[in-house]
Amino acid sequence: MRKLNYIHIFIFLSVVTIVTxxxxxxxxxxLDQRYFRFLIWNLFLGWIPFVFSYASYLLSDVKWKGSAWLAVASGLLWLLFFPNSSYIVTDLVHLTARSxxxxxxxxxDYTYWYDLSVVLMFVWTGLLLGFLSMYQLQEVIYHRIGRWTSWIFVLxxxxxxxxGVLLGRVYRLNSWDALTNRETLxxxxxxxxSRPSLAFCLFFGTFIITIYATLYYLVNTRSSRETQKSAGSPEVDLQALR
Structure with a gap:
């Protein structure tokens, strides 16, 4: 599993957010309208899991007795807010509502294509935040416990x-309701x-894991090629000497 430079990743995500x-x-x-301003708040919520996953990532390397517990606590908070990163996908429904x-x-009308472009930019930024936040935690589990455990975590x-997206979109719950409104939750x-809820989770979960697996493959395929290239270079030099 390829290790990423998360300082560079943070800068990249910040630039993508600014462009969005x-x-x-x-x-x-x-267009003189602010209908989609709620997407700004949703994108802010999408950043929260990345912050918690990065905290867990940093704490996992700290040689302090309590750092492991803090990393786990930060990981649990990540799980609580992780649905926000992919929840933005469901905001596409507003295009239908305004059809x-x-x-x-x-x-x-051209207005549709303008709005579609804006919403898709928020969706893509949210998905990137979700992928990279999960990738950080998988990387920690991968190197600490093992490959299979890391993929069980992803699934x-x-x-x-x-x-979580179901509870947010259909039942209008927020991530913090798990802490402040447990009875309603x-x-x-x-x-x-119910059967419809199970179907929603199955379809949406398949969508999330497909996006994750695709980006994971693209990141790690490049790493594999670079490794093979560097491993093969001495042989090329040896042949040149012959």
């Missing part, structure tokens, strides 16, 4: 993440045990 916000404000000023504004006598995280969790 810039696109939103340009479109908002151009009457997008259709005119000549078909689809469990995607499953619980999809359930437990009641709605019981209510959510």
């Amino acid at each position: 916000l810039g696109l939103y404000y340009v479109a908002a000023d151009w 009457s504004r997008y259709y005119g006598g000549n078909g689809v 469990a995280g995607c499953a619980l993440g999809s359930y 437990i009641e709605l969790m019981r209510e959510s045990v």
Whole structure:
């Protein structure tokens, strides 16, 4: 599993976030509407799991007796907020809710494509934040425990993440309700045990794990090629000497 430079990753994600916000404000000023301003708050929530995962990542290398417990606590907080990074995908529903504004006598209005571009930028930024936050924790588990355990963690995280999106989108719960409103949370969790909810989690969980596996493959395939190239270079030099 390839180790990433998370300082560079943070800078990259910050730039992507700035571009996303810039696109939103340009479109908002151009069209003179602020309907999608809630996406800014949702993107802020999408950053929180990355912060907690990075804290766990740093604490895992600290040689202090209590650092392991702090890393676990930060990891649990990551799990609590992780659904926010992929929750933004469900904000695409607002394009459907506003469909009457997008259709005119000549078909689809340009406004639709502007709004679609803005929403997709927020979606993509959220998915990147989710992927990289999970990748950090998988990297810790991979090197501390093992490969298979790290992938069990990924599968469990995607499953619980999809359930968190269900609770947020369908039952309108927030991540902090697990700490501040437990009775309502437990009641709605019981209510959510149904066939449609299971189907939602199955489909959305499959979507999340597919995105994760795709990005994981792209990151680590490059690393494998670089390793093979560096391993093969001495042989090339030896042949040149012959």
